[in-house]
Amino acid sequence: MKVAIATEGGYVSAHFGRCPSYTIIEIKEGKILKREEIPNPGHQPGFLPQYLEDRGVNCIIAGGMGPRAQGLFAQRNIEAVVGVQGEIDEVIEKFLNQELEHGDDLCGHRYGEAHPRHHHQEETLQPRGTKICITAKGKDLDSEVDPSFGRAQNFLIIEPETMEIEAFENPNIELAQGAGIQTAQLIASKNVAAVLTGSCGPNASRVLQASGIKVITGLTGSVQDALSEYKSEEK
Numbered sequence: 001m002k003v004a005i006a007t008e009g010g011y012v013s014a015h016f017g018r019c020p021s022y023t024i025i026e027i028k029e030g031k032i033l034k035r036e037e038i039p040n041p042g043h044q045p046g047f048l049p050q051y052l053e054d055r056g057v058n059c060i061i062a063g064g065m066g067p068r069a070q071g072l073f074a075q076r077n078i079e080a081v082v083g084v085q086g087e088i089d090e091v092i093e094k095f096l097n098q099e100l101e102h103g104d105d106l107c108g109h110r111y112g113e114a115h116p117r118h119h120h121q122e123e124t125l126q127p128r129g130t131k132i133c134i135t136a137k138g139k140d141l142d143s144e145v146d147p148s149f150g151r152a153q154n155f156l157i158i159e160p161e162t163m164e165i166e167a168f169e170n171p172n173i174e175l176a177q178g179a180g181i182q183t184a185q186l187i188a189s190k191n192v193a194a195v196l197t198g199s200c201g202p203n204a205s206r207v208l209q210a211s212g213i214k215v216i217t218g219l220t221g222s223v224q225d226a227l228s229e230y231k232s233e234e235k
Contacts, residue, residue, distance in 0.1 A: 002026050003095065004052050005088060006062035007037060012084050012091055014063035017048060023088050024055065030096055039178045042185060042207035049073050051206075061091065061100070131159050132230060133187050134223050135197040139167035141224040147198030150180030156223055157190055160231055166190075180204030188213060196226050 005012060006019040013019030019040055026034040041051055049072040052060060059079040073080045081100060084091060094100040135152035136143040146152035151173050157166040172182045180200070184207035187195060194214040205215050219226045 001028075001058040002056045003059045003061060004055075004057045005091060006060070007088055011087055012061065012063055016060070016062035016065040016069060016082075019062070022052075023092075024057070025092060027096070032092070032096075039181050040185070041181045041203060042188070042210050046072055047206075047210040049076055049078070053078060061095070129159075129191045129193060130161065131157055131190070131192045132194045132196060132227070133157050133190065133192045134219075134226055135195075136167075136223050141165075141222065141227065143223050145196070145198055145219045145221060145223060145226050147220075149195065149197040149200040150183050150204050152183075152197065155187065157192060158227060160227070181207055184208045184211075194230070196230060 003025050005023040005025070006016045007013055007021045007023045008019050017040075021037050021039050023035065023037050025032050040048075042048070049069065053076045057078060059081065060073060061081045061084050063082065063084060065080055065082050070080050070082070084100065091100065134156045135146035135149055136154045136156050137146050138144070139154050139156070141156075143154070143156075146154070152170050153173065154167060154169055157168075158164070170183060172179045172186070175182060181203050184204040188208060188211035192213060194216060195208055196216045196219050198219055199217050200208070200215055208215050216230070219229075
């Protein structure tokens, strides 16, 4: 079986949907066959239960989880163990020894009860603005479109109507793995409506699309050219 543990700084995270990563352990006959830590790929409605099911997960452990997420896991026959606290290694040991028990949901609500919207934002899509993000080799409109999304050198966030531009370097360009997912989460936080780039991997595309962001690939030339083409098609 496979178990996914919401992880934050070596401890079980209090928030299932908002944890930085998941510790995935594969268990057979009471022994760990494989252990890995993967970045949280996103927390939009229904995405994480499907994502973890696709990875073969049978059980999810977290400090807290919204009722909708618990319901989605139940539909997939994935057990959700909530109210868990402590170091990841200790929690794994208790699980292997069949000593791990459910506790009080650390988000302060029980299954079926109402809870403030800001607690579990994986359950609601936030409205998107009109800004677009273009991958770029430089930091101005004359720069070439960077062909890679996850490892793009720079990003230009542009408001097409006012032409207000925010340019910044990609902080994930040197990551050994998970650059696309981490970058997608970063761009999703910028409240953009669309991403324009040369290419975008399937995992990053999934995160962006789950956030309600349109992904347009196959672009070449300058950022200005890409912007002009986008604006003409959107009219």
